[in-house]
Amino acid sequence: MTRCDAEAQPVQRPLTLIMPIASVEDGRALRALLGHLQGLPAEANPVRVALTKIGTVHFARFTFLDGDTKLAVITSYDGSFDTYINEFVNEIGEVFDKILAHVSHPPPLPVSAHRQEFLRYVAEHDVPSIDFYSAYPELTVLDILALAGGGG
Numbered sequence: 326m327t328r329c330d331a332e333a334q335p336v337q338r339p340l341t342l343i344m345p346i347a348s349v350e351d352g353r354a355l356r357a358l359l360g361h362l363q364g365l366p367a368e369a370n371p372v373r374v375a376l377t378k379i380g381t382v383h384f385a386r387f388t389f390l391d392g393d394t395k396l397a398v399i400t401s402y403d404g405s406f407d408t409y410i411n412e413f414v415n416e417i418g419e420v421f422d423k424i425l426a427h428v429s430h431p432p433p434l435p436v437s438a439h440r441q442e443f444l445r446y447v448a449e450h451d452v453p454s455i456d457f458y459s460a461y462p463e464l465t466v467l468d469i470l471a472l473a474g475g476g477g
Contacts, residue, residue: 335462
């Protein structure tokens with residue numbers, strides 16, 4: 326069904342956003358915030374609700390790096406970078422405001438009032454991938470859900 330062509334650009338895109346945490350206290354606050362969100366039922370977790378509603382995210386995770394001095398947001402998504410980031414601002418800009426309050430040199434907040442600055446911040450803190458493999462380079466999230474019988 327899919328073409329295995331190493332030269333073809335997959336419809337999916339990687340994002341590896343690495344944000345330096347402002348202080349030890351800020352790291353603790355971020356752990357508490359993300360722990361709280363993770364502890365919510367899926368239907369009450371604003372991040373999970375947004376990911377489902379947006380419908381372009383294959384995978385997403387938060388992880389702490391370098392002894393809790395950096396927070397990484399790692400995702401694989403469909404479509405353009407600008408559209409993807411703007412959808413997140415629309416759906417969960419307030420969550421990003423809470424996260425960014427604890428990083429070094431954040432963009433102006435709230436992100437909903439400073440979209441271009443937030444887009445620039447994410448682009449500047451996105452670590453480029455050396456290589457990006459996709460087992461299904463031509464399938465979007467919506468394609469996969471439709472094939473799996475999960476709508477789309």
